[in-house]
Amino acid sequence: MIFPAIDILRTELIAGGVPAELGNIGEILANNSHGGDENIVISLINIEENRISRDPQNFVRNGMEIKMKNPAVHLYLTLLFTSVRDTGGYGMALQSIQQAISFFQRKFVFDHTNTPALDAGIEKLILEMVSLNLEQLHQLWAMLGGRYHPSVAYRVRMVTLDSITEMNGPIIKEIIAGYHTK
Template sequence: MIENALILLREELSSYMTALGDPASVVIENISLLGSDKDDLLRENLVISLVNIEQENSLKNAPVYQKNEISAIYENPPIHLNLYVLVSANFTSGTPPNNGYLLALKRLSLAIKFFQGRSVFTPASSTISLPAPLNDLSNPEINSLRLVLELYSLSFEQVNHLWGSLGGRQIPSVLYKVRMVTISERKALREAPLIEEIHIQTQKYQQTIL
């Protein structure tokens, strides 16, 4: 599900950039490859990278069973995740007097504008053609996928730690908290019949006084 969440964001952002007449390539890749022998995967792209995952604590105490008409099915509750997604603009080209850095700032601004104007994404409400399996709404996991984006601001110290962990080379970027991806194996642990009636038996006790 995590990969499908990022693919959905990539497809929607890419479609938006194309509609603006600025079809910047949007890729899902590890931004820490910047400056390595594989950084050609990042060049001239808006790069979507997953930098952290946290469990949504408010939904940790979900029920451990699901009921149908005849039984209760016990299974481990699903895990609800928040994803921290970094959108980076890695552009080195440009048309004078604008250089690659200004081009990166322009395209990053467009990405922020897009997510400001539309912060909720679902495969069911998408107006673009999505790749498989996101186009399979008969799949309950795909049909229930709902992402809500929130701009996540970092302090200067946190920015320094983030880019230090990613290799130290900082480029124009913005961080979003993406709520919420649900992961479940949907594996039944056991099944039990429903309790339909409760019978209470009482017993009378006789006390003998000597």
Template sequence: MIDKCMDILKNQIHQYFKSIPDLNVTSNETVSVSPLVKEDGSIVIPKDHLGLTLINIEEEKIHKAQTAVHKTVDGQIMHMNPELKINLYILLASNFNTYATGLKFLSACISFFQSKNVFTAANTPDFEPKIDKIIVELHTMGLEQQNHLWGYLGAKYLPSICYKVRMLIVQEGLAQDQQPGISETSFEGMGITAEVNES
């Protein structure tokens, strides 16, 4: 699912770049999903590309799912682990032959996410069916945080911007057990019958 999310964003950014005459995009690809560097520290991002790199994954705790019981269409009750909601932190780094051109493409990327920060099947062609929606938010890092990040990644700084992508929902749908639903309960000897609402 993470790979599909990254591909969606890569393709959408590239299509936006193609729509801007000032960028003069003639290639089939301007954004690459890739790590920043190889083991020897050399840059992996192709020349004249923006690199789209996953730098962190976190669990979404504020909207954490708690429901472990699910009702099927035929009235069966299934127990399965609650769905997992995750956020991604992505880095868009500019690796262009000229510094000014790199800044131009990075600025266009910022403009794109300002104009469209929610991606769904309704507004995005070839959207992944397993993904409900993608919400992209600017994630600002201070100079000290950036210094730690680039040092941790083992790369020399490139003009870049960080975004938080939320929320991907992971639900494998494997039931731990499945039982018939309860529709009626009788209290013998008391003459009481109670209907149980399963919804």
């Protein structure tokens, strides 16, 4: 569900008039190989698990069968939206980032009602801007191996990975029902 989640954000940005592409910004800057000089490059820079939303149930009932099921994994994705422009200069790069921020200010929740093309396995995506201080920004760009370009980071939640195994659950052998009264 990671790629479909990021790709729908790219698609929605493009539909909103903000040219965007997926790519590893570190590699793109190192190779000077971005596809278009007017695009926002969307890079996945972190994946975190949201353990608070974890469902402890490890079985699911399907008719008369019980299947084993590991708890779903709820993910936060941190995406970096970077403006890499060869033409138009720094001012145009700032305008591109402003367009991306404006788009996500208008539409920060993506669900099946407002985004019909959203993958069926994704219930909804919620974006929130991540504010990085100067030290964090320096560390990020040092890790990416490039010099700073106008960029903004967003945390995307709730990407959920969930699957049911083909292994049957245990047979119920007895039911113990006891009521304790004082």
